[in-house]
Amino acid sequence: MLRLSFPSRNLSNFSAIAPLTRKLLWKPLLIQRAQTSRYQSTKVINENTTPFTTEELKQSQLERIKGLGPLVSKLPTRLIPYAELMRLEKPVGTWLLYLPCSWAILIAAMQTSAPLLSTVGMLGIFGVGAVIMRGAGCTINDLFDRNLDDKVIRSVQRPIASGRITPKQASVFLAGQTAVGMGILSLLPAQCWWLGLASLPIVFTYPLFKRFTYYPQAALSACFNWGAMLGFPAMGVLDWSTMIPLYCGSFLWCMIYDTIYAHQDKAFDIKAGIKSTALAWGSNTKKISYALATTQFGLLTWAAASSGVMLGPGFIGGLSIFAYRVFSMIKNVNLDSPKDCWRAFTGNIQTGLYFSYALFFDYILRLIGIL
Template sequence: MIATGSARIASSRTTNNCAASGLVGKPSPALVLATSVLNSRQVSTTTTAPPPPAAPAPQTSWLLRNLPAKAVPYAQLIRIDKPVGTWLLYWPCTWGIAMAAAGAGASVMSTVWTLSLFGIGALVMRGVGCIANDFWDRDLDTKVIRTAGRPLAAGQLSVRQASVFLVSQLFLGLAVLLSLPLDCFLLGASSLGFVATYPLFKRFTYYPQLMLALTYNWGAMLGFPAMHVWDPPTMAALYGAGICWTLVYDTIYAHQDKRDDVKAGIKSTALAWGDKTKTVASVLTVVQLGLLASAGVTGSVAGPLFFSGLAWAAYRLGRMIYHVDLDDPADCWKWFVDNIKTGGVIFFAIASQYLYDLFVASGFM
């Protein structure tokens, strides 16, 4: 500012001298050069100043907009505003419960009660998985545009705060497991190792989606002991079908971030399969449908309603693989979310056959 003021005084004096000499409007070359240098320094100082911090993005979710401000980061941590993950975790549970109910001839009320318990469990355990994922990935998340705003990566929550919240979620999950038979509790508890460690796999293998698939479809087996049924062939077939399904939809999901993942050193099946993704996905889908049909036969739901529903699911899966644009993140997200409906169709195929057979056995039809 002192330099600027001196320049102005010098300019004023020179202008007055010029006026006295009849040279107003024609400053000396030295003055022009000095003034130009000072002005360029002012502009440089102004343009290199750091911009003000950006305002937080407005919340588009109705739920987040209506939560207390302090609760919003916790809700985002467990992705409560993005329920697609909860549905994709829940549907394999419903397949196992409905198929076990069909094999045991269980009542509708007991089946609905078990479905309700697993719905709560899916919501809680999906939250546990999200927190574990964000613990491991809080440094990597800052390098990917889509994940940079997550509460731990953005510094909205500390590791300690997230840890306390994680413990509360685990206690809720324990309460659900304790409401189920003991063998169901033991089988469910054995999946916690997968839940805690699957986020690590993207660091050293191109198949973290396989680890996610092993974790996300555990409920397909868990539904059987929850209904007091043990049917290993059917349980294995359903579990395998779910694994194939998850590998397909989560690879489509991973294609959203493949450019950022390469820069960040994150591995995925999207990068491993590349241009062959649709071919591999087609093979996996054929295997998935074959395993579902096998489970239907061994699980006592091999009727017209079941196979009609399975054909509907096959159509939906084939349409997804054919139409998805793997180079368009928005299109990948759209078809990924569409799997909520596909999982529901498979449940409908099993449940409708179960209800039909149950009503026939009861003399209502």
């Protein structure tokens, strides 16, 4: 393996090429660390009991290290497992949690003609909350699934399953995340408190559903899109006729993309006894997803009509792009290819962002009196 190194006494002579050197070095060095101390520190993955070969475990370890990226990899070594526990190196889940929040905030802002500063501030608060609460959800998931994750190659290197964090340490960390989340909730109007607290039972129990039902995606979708309702009282609006269809439309979107996500692991899930809509729907996944998507866009149109934003050019264009991308995703994804399922899943970030941009465009038009 290529590794560049210089005697320490001469490092100052290379200051001019330091940025280039860092770019060349960081990935090879991370891989080297994966092959030495970090791999050897794994406590739970035992070659005599794991269903995977030594080469498969080494490859999964290398992929984990490569996936840390330049930000998480620069954290102190002892903090990296906690960052991984929150999935900070994989922000796709945070984005997908945040996007329905942004739709609710922007629609409510148009209903109330809220000032730009307060709207942007609320979008920021929900953004921080999405990072914290998605991280807490991942911690809960890994605590419950620590005896299942080591049976799926994609999750075998997760911090608890691999022994880099103990369940006790993860529980303490979860308590801290929950406390921070409650602190963020306290910044919102009082109407948000009871609505936010009402989501906690499903947040703390949804990882259990995969053990006894083929529809754990329904439990995930129920809590993952709670922000589609919470954003309204955050902006001083409690409009159930808009909140409910927006929430239900977001729920169905989540059912579609999380089922595609579950198709990545279906071969391992069968062996491990893990249930999912990917297994329940099987070859009918695309047909069912088309039906859900059609209903989803009907619900989003209902929410827009109820809130009075349906005629905005941003909404019309944004919803059209949204629909085109979701239907194209369903049509083109190869459900038997884990890599293609991951590509389709992550593409939903851009899909949802287009809709957020469109709503923000209409909001600006309304602020300046054009709409």
